[in-house]
Amino acid sequence: xxxxxxxxxxxxxxxxxxxxxxxxxxHPALVxxxxxxxxxxxxxxxxFIAPYGINQQHSDALLLPPSWHELxxxxxxxxxxxxxxxxxxxxxxxxxxxxxLSIIAALITTLVGVFLGTLAGISHGFRSSALNHxxxxxxSIPSLLLAIIIIAILGPGLLNTVWAIIxxxxxxxxxxxxxxxxxxxxxxxxxxxxLDGASQWQLLTRGVLPNIYEHIVVIFTMALSTAIxxxxxxxxxxLGAQPPTTEWGAILAENLGLIYLAPWxxxxxxxxxFIAVLSTNLVGDGLRQVLKERKAD
Amino acid sequence: MLFEYLLRRISLLVFMVFTLTVFTFSxxxxxxxxxxxxxxxxxxxxxxxxxxxxxxxxxxxxxxxQYGAFLVRIVSGDWAVxxxxxxxxxxxxxxxxxxxxxxxxxxxxxxxxxxIPAGIVASAYHRRGPDIVINSLTLMxxxxxxxxxxxxxxxxxxxxxxxxPMSGRIGLLYEIDPISNFILIDxxxxxxxxxxxxxxxxxxxxxxxxxxxxxxxxxxLVRFTRDSMLHVxxxxxxxxxxxxxxxxxxxxxxxxLRNALLPVIKxxxxxxxxxxxxxxxxxxxxSWPGIGRWLIDSIYQRDYPAIQGGLLAVSMFVISANMxxxxxxxxxxxxxxxxxxxxx
Numbered sequence: 001x002x003x004x005x006x007x008x009x010x011x012x013x014x015x016x017x018x019x020x021x022x023x024x025x026x027h028p029a030l031v032x033x034x035x036x037x038x039x040x041x042x043x044x045x046x047x048f049i050a051p052y053g054i055n056q057q058h059s060d061a062l063l064l065p066p067s068w069h070e071l072x073x074x075x076x077x078x079x080x081x082x083x084x085x086x087x088x089x090x091x092x093x094x095x096x097x098x099x100x101l102s103i104i105a106a107l108i109t110t111l112v113g114v115f116l117g118t119l120a121g122i123s124h125g126f127r128s129s130a131l132n133h134x135x136x137x138x139x140s141i142p143s144l145l146l147a148i149i150i151i152a153i154l155g156p157g158l159l160n161t162v163w164a165i166i167x168x169x170x171x172x173x174x175x176x177x178x179x180x181x182x183x184x185x186x187x188x189x190x191x192x193x194x195l196d197g198a199s200q201w202q203l204l205t206r207g208v209l210p211n212i213y214e215h216i217v218v219i220f221t222m223a224l225s226t227a228i229x230x231x232x233x234x235x236x237x238x239l240g241a242q243p244p245t246t247e248w249g250a251i252l253a254e255n256l257g258l259i260y261l262a263p264w265x266x267x268x269x270x271x272x273x274f275i276a277v278l279s280t281n282l283v284g285d286g287l288r289q290v291l292k293e294r295k296a297d
Numbered sequence: 298m299l300f301e302y303l304l305r306r307i308s309l310l311v312f313m314v315f316t317l318t319v320f321t322f323s324x325x326x327x328x329x330x331x332x333x334x335x336x337x338x339x340x341x342x343x344x345x346x347x348x349x350x351x352x353x354x355x356x357x358x359x360x361x362x363q364y365g366a367f368l369v370r371i372v373s374g375d376w377a378v379x380x381x382x383x384x385x386x387x388x389x390x391x392x393x394x395x396x397x398x399x400x401x402x403x404x405x406x407x408x409x410x411x412x413i414p415a416g417i418v419a420s421a422y423h424r425r426g427p428d429i430v431i432n433s434l435t436l437m438x439x440x441x442x443x444x445x446x447x448x449x450x451x452x453x454x455x456x457x458x459x460x461x462p463m464s465g466r467i468g469l470l471y472e473i474d475p476i477s478n479f480i481l482i483d484x485x486x487x488x489x490x491x492x493x494x495x496x497x498x499x500x501x502x503x504x505x506x507x508x509x510x511x512x513x514x515x516x517x518l519v520r521f522t523r524d525s526m527l528h529v530x531x532x533x534x535x536x537x538x539x540x541x542x543x544x545x546x547x548x549x550x551x552x553x554l555r556n557a558l559l560p561v562i563k564x565x566x567x568x569x570x571x572x573x574x575x576x577x578x579x580x581x582x583x584s585w586p587g588i589g590r591w592l593i594d595s596i597y598q599r600d601y602p603a604i605q606g607g608l609l610a611v612s613m614f615v616i617s618a619n620m621x622x623x624x625x626x627x628x629x630x631x632x633x634x635x636x637x638x639x640x641x
Contacts, residue, residue, distance in 0.1 A: 133309065137316050140616045142574040145608060148596050152604055153327045229442055233578055236444045237593055252445065259452065270445035278440035285436065 015294065019214070022290040029286025032279040039276055042092060043100035050089040054246050058084040063262050081265050082258055090246045091272055097158065097247040098235075099276050102227035105162050109169045109227075110220050116170075117177025118204060121185065132178070135171040143168035143230060151239050158247065161240035165230045169223050176219050180212045214291055221284030225277045232273050248273050306624060313616055321609050322367045328601045332356065338378035338386070338602035371609070377602040381595070386606035389591065394610055395478035396466065397580065397587035401572045403503060404510035409565060412515040413558070416522025420557075421549055423527060431519065439516040443575055447509045447582040454505060461505050464584035468502075471495040506583045510575055514568045521564050522557070529557040559630045566622020570615045 013021070024030055042049075052058075064080045065072045066087075072079060078087040120131040138146065147164035154160040181204075184190065190207050198206070234240030235249030243254045248269040255265035325335045333347060334340055336354045351357055355366045370376070376387040419431040455463040466480050467473060471491055476483050481503075484496045529535065530553055538552050577589030584590070588607055595603035 133312060134316070137313055137320070140313065140317075140570060140619060141608065141612045142570050142577070142615065144574040144577050145592065145611055148592060149324065149604065149608060152596055152599075152601065153324075153329075155329075225440065232442055233444060237578065237581060239593075239596065249442075249444075252448075256448075259448070260456075263452070266448060270442060270448070273442045273445065274440055277442070278437065281436055281440050 018294055019290055022293055023286060026286045026289065029282050029289075032282030032286070035275065035279040036283055039095055039099050039279070040103070043095040043103070046092045046096050050086075050092045052086040052089040054085070054090050054093045055244055056085065056089075058086070060084070063258070065262070066264055078268060079262070079264050081255060081262065087265060087268060090251060091248070091268060093246040094248045094251060094269065094272070095276075097241060097245060098228060098231055098249065098273065101158070101162055102165075102224055102231055105165050105227045105231075106169070106220055106224040109166050109173055109223055110216065112166070113170055113173030113219075113223075114177055114216060117174045118181050118208075120174060120178040121181030122200065122204070132175075135174055138167070139171040139175075143226075144233065147230070147234055148239065151234075156239050156242065158235075158241040158245060161231060161234045164234075165227050168230070169226060173219060173223060177212075177216070180215055181208055184208045184211055214287070218284050218288050218291070221280050221287070225280040225284070228273065228277050228280065302627065303624075306620065310616065310620055314613070317609070317612055317616070318368060318371065319364070321605050322364050324601075324605055324608075328604075330599070330601060334380070335601045335605075336377065338380050338383075340380060376606045376609075379595075379603045380600040381598045381603070386602050389603065390588065390606055390610045392475070392478055393586065393588040393591050394614075396480070396585060397573065397576050397589055398614075399479045399481070400503070400506055400510060400579070400585060400587060401569065401576055403507045404576075405514060405565065405568060405572065407507055407511040408514035408518055408568070411511070412518030413522050413561065415515075416519045416561075417526060417549065417554065417557075419519065419523045420526035420530065421545070423530075428523075431523075435516045435519045438512050439520075441512065443509060443513065444578050444582060446512060447505075447579060450505055450509060451582070462498075462502050466502050466586060467495065467499045471498060506579050506585055509583075510572065510579050513575055514572060517568065517571075518561065518564065522561050525560050526553060526557040529553045532556075559626065562629060563622050563626040566618055566625070569618040573611055573615065 023033075058076075058080060061073060061076060061080050062084045063082055064076050066079045067074045067077050069079075076086050076088065078091065080086055081090075116131065120128055123131065141149075143165075146168045147161065150164040150167065151157075151160055154163070185203075185208065190203060193203060193207050231240060231247065232249030232252075235247040236253045238250075238253055241247030241250040243250055252266055252269045255262070255269075259266050325332060328335050333342075333350055333354065333356060336356070337350050339346070339350060342350060353366075355362045374387050376385065376390070378384060379386050379389060382389070415431050415435075419428045422428045451463055454460045462468070471494070473480065473483050473487065473490070473495060476486055480499050481496065484490070484499060489496050526549075530549075535548065535552060538548055543552070573589065576587065577593060579585065580587045580590040581593055588611065592604065592607040592611075594600075595607065
């Protein structure tokens with residue numbers, strides 16, 4: 001309710017630095033950002049820093065529990081699976097597939113989504129209707145079903161899953177971007193800019209996009225968390241990544257039969273998935289909160 | 298006014314259904330395998346059978362004729378036969394879809410019953426204890442992979458404590474005739490056989506899948522209700538009411554809630570698309586005999602007619618659910634009717 005500031009303090013900082021200062025004061029979101037960066041780095045460097053190869057078998061160490069357990073071995077910090085493969089190495093490499101591929105999928109969706117969304121935002125009448133309603137159809141097909149159909153056409157595999165996920169994420173993305181663009185185009189400063197003789201292209205690149213790119217980042221985080229969950233779900237259903245690919249969902253599905261004998265092989269990939277999605281959501285939520293606060297003052 | 302709005306909505310519906318059927322039809326060509334097999338589900342037919350089928354499906358005519366014949370078959374309920382079972386796809390859908398729908402409706406019910414009050418509480422105590430607790434819980438529920446949650450619940454409640462059964466809809470001891478294919482309704486129609494034990498058993502089978510499936514929509518509804526309430530609570534008419542000296546309970550229950558819940562109603566209907574996606578995973582884990590598990594089995598078995606039938610049924614359902622949600626929303630909220638007329 002603090003609409004009237006008694007002591008008005010002039011803030012001459014740039015919008016971005018104000019954003020960062022506010023974001024820093026939100027500690028959960030800040031921690032999540034660090035986790036997010038760590039996961040991204042892990043996804044890029046996992047094959048080099050993992051202690052063992054993903055398919056390297058140790059026949060002397062089958063189904064070892066994690067090292068803090070009495071029967072554990074310090075060579076295998078998170079234990080081994082039924083083929084004597086180091087769980088830690090596999091999980092680290094899993095970040096490349098689950099997290100890294102999700103980021104790539106979300107980035108491609110962003111590129112295409114921003115393009116189509118802006119197009120839908122600046123067009124009127126029939127063209128706008130057609131763009132929107134064609135996308136509504138894909139929106140009405142549940143995303144997993146859409147993925148199943150694409151996989152039925154292309155065959156199972158990790159890369160096909162990525163296409164399917166991009167396709168399933170796109171409609172919502174285009175809708176959100178379109179709404180942002182339309183909202184922005186209706187504002188007065190854009191009208192003034194237009195009256196100054198700015199072309200459509202200038203309106204978009206100088207007026208609209210600099211003002212919505214922060215919101216695009218928020219939408220990106222939402223798309224990313226959905227992408228992670230979808231890639232893992234498809235891997236779990238054996239439709240996406242095929243073993244011995246170390247995608248987290250696929251690892252989970254592969255070890256499902258060991259749930260009694262070696263619960264850590266099932267539990268740990270799930271924990272990692274949870275952490276990855278949670279950190280993404282926390283960053284997105286924090287960012288959205290900060291954007292709202294910055295707008296308020 | 299309302300009539301024009303309706304007209305727009307219905308023409309949109311027709312357009313969407315048309316595109317959907319075109320898409321389903323084109324899948325026959327996109328799927329790998331023999332065209333005639335994709336159309337009919339008949340494998341290894343000899344020459345004369347193939348001739349008859351080609352005639353029936355108008356394979357040798359142009360695409361328009363083929364599509365027309367396809368539409369006629371869809372409407373008359375002749376949805377080809379499944380490659381794996383050899384039975385009519387339409388009958389499969391009729392038998393399996395209610396099971397999925399039942400699960401989704403109960404999950405949505407749980408989500409509404411828990412999510413909306415939680416959202417209201419969170420907004421009433423904005424940035425204080427209850428809000429922080431509810432918010433953190435929501436964020437965690439939002440982030441948990443549903444299949445992992447299901448496995449955890451199975452590990453705890455089925456394997457460790459043995460409280461709930463792990464799979465299926467009802468114990469093998471009980472025999473319930475499928476009438477409506479909704480298990481609880483069927484049991485009720487047949488007068489609660491086995492002294493009500495069957496009903497109780499079905500409820501126990503429902504418990505875990507419902508909880509798992511309800512997790513995601515609950516978190517969505519909590520967040521949505523909370524945001525909507527916070528938005529309304531900042532409006533000027535709320536300030537006026539406060540200035541008049543109304544207490545918080547009156548403020549929230551009589552003034553804020555009515556306007557805040559309007560967008561939530563729409564959101565409930567829009568949940569079905571996500572719900573069915575999640576139901577597919579849940580059904581696989583809990584061996585629930587619904588359309589989701591059937592579709593996933595169909596993809597393992599490359600059962601193309603089944604995938605097409607499932608796609609058509611599920612998407613039609615989602616489209617109509619969305620339409621119904623938007624329509625009821627505009628029925629309750631005259632403002633949205635005024636500005637939109639069904640335009641985008």
